[in-house]
Amino acid sequence: MIPALLKWIGNKQRFAELIVSYMPTEFNNYYEPFLGSGAVMAELLYSDENKMYPHFSHAYGSDVLPFLIGIFDIVKNEPAVLIDYYKSEIEQYMQDRNAKYFEIRDRFNENHNALDFCLLSRTCYSGIIRFRKSDGYMSTPIGPHKPISPDTFMKRVNLWHQLLEKASFATMDFEKAMSQATAGDVIYCDPPYTHSQRIIYGAQNFKIEQLWDTIRDCKQRGVKIMLSLNGTRESRKKNISVEIPDDLFKRKIIIDCGTSMIDRLQNTGKIMTNENVDDLLMLTW
Ligand SMILES: C[S@@+](CC[C@H](N)C(=O)[O-])C[C@H]1O[C@@H](n2cnc3c(N)ncnc32)[C@H](O)[C@@H]1O
Numbered sequence: 001m002i003p004a005l006l007k008w009i010g011n012k013q014r015f016a017e018l019i020v021s022y023m024p025t026e027f028n029n030y031y032e033p034f035l036g037s038g039a040v041m042a043e044l045l046y047s048d049e050n051k052m053y054p055h056f057s058h059a060y061g062s063d064v065l066p067f068l069i070g071i072f073d074i075v076k077n078e079p080a081v082l083i084d085y086y087k088s089e090i091e092q093y094m095q096d097r098n099a100k101y102f103e104i105r106d107r108f109n110e111n112h113n114a115l116d117f118c119l120l121s122r123t124c125y126s127g128i129i130r131f132r133k134s135d136g137y138m139s140t141p142i143g144p145h146k147p148i149s150p151d152t153f154m155k156r157v158n159l160w161h162q163l164l165e166k167a168s169f170a171t172m173d174f175e176k177a178m179s180q181a182t183a184g185d186v187i188y189c190d191p192p193y194t195h196s197q198r199i200i201y202g203a204q205n206f207k208i209e210q211l212w213d214t215i216r217d218c219k220q221r222g223v224k225i226m227l228s229l230n231g232t233r234e235s236r237k238k239n240i241s242v243e244i245p246d247d248l249f250k251r252k253i254i255i256d257c258g259t260s261m262i263d264r265l266q267n268t269g270k271i272m273t274n275e276n277v278d279d280l281l282m283l284t285w
Contacts, residue, residue, distance in 0.1 A: 005042075012190060019228070027184060028057055033174035090153075105120060211227075
């Protein structure tokens with residue numbers, strides 16, 4: 001498992017190896033249009049670096065959040081900038097956590113810079129990146145945890161820097177990103193969770209119907225698509241997934257995710273039973 005660069009709710013770190021194992025053994029380029037913390041791409045690049053399957057040419061990661069893509073660009077091109085920034089800011093944070101958190105959050109909300117966004121993901125409550133609907137203000141409160149040390153962070157940035165050698169990044173909507181894939185490419189989609197993630201990640205405008213159409217177009221061009229979807233919960237009784245069109249996918253893999261993180265947060269203080277969640281991994285081939 002590749003250590004996470006960002007603390008990001010709903011990340012696929014725990015399942016990344018499994019997801020990569022379902023990719024074809026050889027393909028041209030890899031596209032990940034809902035990049036988030038990049039857990040799946042990192043795992044794929046790690047297997048590539050270690051001469052394991054799959055073999056592919058280049059990885060293209062994209063997301064609608066420019067300051068998130070900015071972090072990947074910095075890790076790829078000037079890792080020392082991020083390492084130094086984290087060190088000096090986190091050292092101050094440890095002196096007066098609340099004051100420093102609000103300083104970072106205010107600064108980020110003023111200029112949307114990638115360096116502060118990275119700090120927020122490491123220090124905010126449970127990695128829940130939440131934007132206020134009315135004005136887009138990043139409003140997540142401070143987390144109670146101790147952020148990883150500058151030394152640990154430096155090791156992670158250096159590892160990711162190495163992994164990102166054959167990857168490039170761009171800020172764009174999934175439709176545009178997916179339109180760039182051609183025959184022989186693979187796309188992995190992990191869209192915002194349809195049942196509970198509307199308030200986070202700035203995903204308010206996401207429409208799953210648009211994704212079905214885009215997947216259909218890509219499939220017709222000879223692109224292979226993998227899609228993660230939230231599936232069932234409450235002892236697998238209640239289906240919280242969306243209606244999946246019949247014509248798009250050939251295989252459905254059920255991934256046991258354990259208790260849902262969002263449920264755990266929303267039910268703080270309550271006793272929870274049977275709140276198991278399964279994710280679906282859908283393949284078009
Ligand atoms: C469930 S998260 C992806 C998590 C990722 N697999 C990981 O391991 O961290 C969904 C991502 O989709 C992005 N997103 C939401 N709407 C989008 C859109 N219309 N186009 C592209 N990305 C979008 C969000 O910013 C968020 O980073």
